Amino acid sequence: MTDKKQKVAFIGTGIMGAPIAGHILDAGYPLTVYNRTQAKASPLVERGATLAATPAEAAAGADVIFTMVGYPEDVEELYLAGDGLLTASKPGAILIDLTTSAPSLARDIAGAAAVSERTAFDCPVTGGQAGAIAGTLTAIIGATERDIEPVRELLSTFTSRIFCFGGAGKGQAAKLANQVSLAASMVGMADALSYAQQAGLDLELTRDMILTGTGKSGAMEQLAPKALEGDWKPGFMVKHFI
Known part of the structure; x- marks a missing residue:
């Protein structure tokens, strides 16, 4: 150049x-x-x-x-x-x-x-x-x-x-593959913490435990702390996922 x-x-x-x-x-x-x-x-x-x-x-x-x-x-x-x-x-x-x-x-x-x-x-x-x-x-x-x-x-x-x-078009196809994985991990993170809360578990301790095994995900690592603090500020619109 x-x-x-x-x-x-x-x-x-x-x-x-x-x-x-x-x-x-x-x-x-x-x-x-x-x-x-x-x-x-x-x-x-x-x-x-x-x-x-x-x-x-x-x-x-x-x-x-x-x-x-x-x-x-x-x-x-x-x-x-x-x-x-x-x-x-x-x-x-x-x-x-x-x-x-x-x-x-x-x-x-x-x-x-x-x-x-x-x-x-x-x-x-x-x-x-x-x-x-x-x-x-x-x-x-x-x-x-x-x-x-x-x-x-x-x-x-x-x-x-x-x-x-x-x-x-292959960039878009690859991005869609990423979104499938991301959406699944986000829902999994939310369901896991919701269940832990209903079971009376320490949520921070539960998250730390999950991150030590194959249940870990980017959502659990990066998004869960915000959720646990009550920070619901969006970074991406649900309708774009759909």
Whole structure:
């Protein structure tokens, strides 16, 4: 790579998107941001980002475009509508969708991008809001190591690990596998502690015991302490799981 920083557009500065975009900005990349609720992008603008009035305006002239929006239907409209990102972006642009979405949609977007002389790949992340803030997310990518080489340095501004699964849609498929495991461990953690409470057990001691054996999980290790303290602040919306 040259020393010249790529021009970056970031669309969707919500719970996860805002801190991710912040790391990109802190790394010195020229950044343009768009969010439907402009107030959510204001802290980034105050730190030096440029605010765009529309996704198309954000994408125009950008070398790399990140998207992190709510649902697959939002992704589809954003990319594939007549005035969507595949039309608004310049030829040669790289478009990276961080949204947890559908593998089939990711394949459609990658195919349409290739036809229009752009590159697009799915890159859902895991690590939650805490990982986004810390810049330690795991990127789960539907592309090859070679495909991501032009943006590897950029991805490293907000990730600690990168997994390439080799083809369009495979990042989303791998993220869904992760979510199946995560959902099961979260429900298991909650059920285990609920039962322990009903049985009159010391909950901290019960958790410590579970963590010594094969019943341990990331949820029991990281989320249970918050639950035991009565901290129910969400890091991910249930409807996104569904």
